[in-house]
Amino acid sequence: MTAAQFAKVHAQYNALDVPHSVVFPFLHGVDGDNVAQNTFFRAPLSGQPAPNYRGLTVVRADLPTPAQQAQMMKQHQQEQRRRNDCVMVETASFFTPPQNPGVNLRNFKIQAAKYATISDIVIYCPFGIHEGAVTLAKWFREAQETCWENRLERKLGGLRYNVFVVTEAFDAFEQFPHLIAIDRHGVPHDRVDFVDREREEMQRLTTATAIDDNVWLGCSADVPLIRANPNGFSICIECHDAADVPDSNKLQHASQFLDAYDSLPARSEGKGFDGDGPSDLVHLECSSVSGLTEEAQFAKAASDILNLCAWIKAQAQPPKAALTTSTQAAVPSKRLPHRVLLHCGDGYTETSILALAYLMYARGLSLPEAYLDLQERAKRSFFVYARDVAFLKKLEHSAPSNVDLMGPPSRALTPTPASVRAAQSAAAATKEATASHAWFTNPRFEGAFPSRILPFLYLGNLNHALNPAMLHALGITHVVSVGESALHPPAASAAAQAGRISVLDLKNVSDDGIDPLRSTMRVAVEYIESARRSGGKVLVHCRVGVSRSTTIVLAYVMAHLDMTLVESYLLVRSRRLSILIQPHLLFFWELRGWETFVASQKAKRQQALREHSAMTSDGQVAAIDCSLEAKKRAQPTLPPRQLTNKPVGASCGFAASQQQDDAFDLDVDIGQGAGSPYGFGVANVADRAFGSGSPSGIKADALRLNWGFLCREIAALNERYF
Template identity: 35%
Template structure:
């Protein structure tokens, strides 16, 4: 007998056990190889230009002078140690805060001075060297223009008492008091975010601090190790002393006093609480995700959204009154299909208060070869949910053998909440299937109505499309909202047949981000309200008839930007945003795409969000990342650097003196940590 197969997947999920030991009626088969829900797609790097770009977005090469710092020269500061020991200086909290703020207000060096060195040019990595600097050994030398500040916490526990941008000592220095060689010795990558902290620590002043109660002698010993590492680096990389020296400091102010005097540079307080004074990528991504996918009603009394915090963290907050639901259905990779017996049990327990149950997640159900008991259980579950939410509707089609009795005519409508961690990944299959049944519409209309009318962002897999098409006749046949008993459901429009399950990602009402497949499906774009297409480095393949229908002025191709870590994007940003802005003023939406929809096009969308929403780069990055749904955006190192620099250009245009929220090394470190759970390596 054929079965519905549920594939187990890795995900950010919080499974809730059933309220009683009674299991669903039937177990399902599981495949052994897990499939991650969110994934990091591969971005083809494209060809290497014959000559690397050497100008900034304004077309002017900047000076090679080192960025100014309040810590250099360290005149007037007290020496804690000196010859014959390495020199270490004392630093107080006010000077530290002033130095960090000064650094954040300095213009960033031109990308041509920092790249390709920032990509990581290990002398043994011939692939990386050959791509970036085959004939120019000067490109491998550390830049003279960079002077950073690296804050190091003694002990390395960053879960409490964390200063803005602080890192662990082992991230940047070896036990033998030498800076880490972080460049990868093999392989090719333009996304080596994980090496930036270590690379730039050697080009930075080092500030060592500790929690209150830590040993002062240990602080000084660690600081002397860093001073030793600075001396060794200078002998090797700057023997003629062409650049100013980097120095090491010890924060002599207690952390308790620092919290009082300089709260704006405290990321996590001494009790381990996030202060909100320093932008945090993980928390801000969660904020943007919940904002984008906040709970909303998709059909009468049925809601869709992210798992509430009171479930994720029971001690964190109380249940808001407006979020009181009778039934919470969590879409989970580990869930089995509910059977009639289990539904009957939940049905009775609803009289006692809010109940919880689970349903298989999107992408986990494989198309069966025929009608099976599992398919019947899925349809039966959807029908059961409908009559919980709509007890006043006549219970048609409920007399199938084994179905739970529809006895809700005398009961009040139940509020049902379909949820998962991010509000869309695991729950989309159940949400779309329920909408088809409740509203009596075929799958293509359900996709469009949920997206356009209900303003829901959701993500489905190709297996979901196949499965929903398979059970579509059953759902529409039994739907109380079907238009007639002869509803046709055997025809799907061409745009739906070409779709892989996902719609382009709606970043703003007038701005969509997608891939080349989305761009080459003009019928799909038209259906969701997109009327302009901006192609970054990847041309669309449309017929002349399609181009004429859209109007050639509504199609723009940027042909000189490859995803190779060399081609600059900043010189095209103004042109791209002008095109997007024209569509916005005309009341139409623009699709921005490249090949995969995560690097070149994502960078343009980040720039638009920075410009239109007035957000810093880190916040705009998280804004777009949350709305790209199940595909993780991956602007490469140079694009991220250019966007962080472009943030300064925008502030200069507005005559604003707001410093950067986070520095380059911190931004890179946070992006690497965000992506690490989804990496297959």
């Protein structure tokens, strides 16, 4: 096989949209070795018959180093002697990866080996064809024959597969840039490192922004480097579990250092944040105060945190003209503000309690108000564990009317709205204020909001959906329930019936590795798009918010942002915060098919534009509306109220063929939000090929990964957390 032939075969493979029923439950690993797995998926205990499917697996055969060559020759000599002494010679066979006992819907680790047994194999070496590559090809051929004979013996059927060897060296592949992952100089090219991209996505989401005057919240990557301090931070406070809350001595020493720095001519002249390097920064560590359980711990930690909040406010927002009685020349008579950065490793977990405490203290807010202020006004994503809500309530109720600062008298705080509010009697709270925060006292509130994936799209769990007051507080107007209805409890049902919330209730979708989502995917995606066009906000949920609902969100993100599955997955994964998204194997297979469908939809619209341009007499392209409103569908589009009561599942989706459903145009403005999460726009997005929203600029066909390779990358990424 030449490089050109391989490129053609690879393109044909990428264009396939194979229904899940062709390869599942086979890919779940129902070989008969795991009785529980076979029983759950109703596969014969002797093993699932091999699918009538031909995949593609590429194997890179590197040339051995001299040391490896010597070792191989030694082993070859030993093997030859062993074969001479034996009557029976073993043949090559495919590796059978071990499975964990019990039922597993996410067998990503076994997919590369499993998928190879139903694939044509392509052997490639950067140096071209040589004896070693041919030998490796022969071994794979032997393994295929062994697998074929084993399946015949067990009456499992299946196809016979081929082994190809690429005859050309790396130079020939340079004509096909989308196939090159690393160029001739060893530089990565058109590839995504899953670990690096996940880290970049998290840093981009949590990059430092202001939550109050001169108080910023961010991740540890925002801490100034050796010679750069673009945000002009003076104080960096890192929150983590192993630290303690700074005591009065540390705060006093920090104040003295800042006073001395303020006395320098450059500062005393009022230049303010001049972007100096971090050598003059104050670095403090603070406990995340997470997981406290005892009342005694609550009291001390609350006192320490509030004292720190008072110190931060005094540093960030000193009185404009403060008089001092100090005789020390180092203490200026006019205080200058210091910009403070609160940061932690991920930018949204360990800093959450301190950030909320500071907003309560500095802005005079109640705890529910601080939640909404940080989420809505400051536009920060944050995560609070349910176990920490009790401590936050203690902080709210312990806010003193006067905090004794451990610094020079000139840094004492003037009365703030927070101190005035804390001094007031609890009886002064109005019934209206209490009712407005009913979401916070709702037993279903678990300490964290649903994850904001896009400005109008949230991903959460069932408890989020069953808290209509919280949905209202966040401005959420539409709900997509995937397999777990949000209409049953009286409050949620009443909100839907009153028209305050529109609910798309997708029924008969279990997270069991058996029920598909492809037939419901389109309905949900078009529903979300309709909500976006009307200016609404949407919550997509299932029971936990990691599999079914995540699959729907991924499908929408691919279309709205014009991004591939790989990049959409890494974006959504990072924005789900402390919840690890885990669509199972079958859903990922369907998402790969959906990616192909969205790409084909965009190509179809581009072809229509070209044809219309050719038919236009003056050569100008008129605007074409490719939505369903402009093209009559075979069945009428249901309004939101009817969609709300339309069950999608066994009764109205699975019975229809996927091909018939895909024949209709997708009612989504593909690429409407391309580039928006990354701060750039895509001009003429309708004229660009699918994948134009990629932050890395990598073409979509370069990120259409082989199934086995994709699963291997996901498994490696998940291993960092399990």
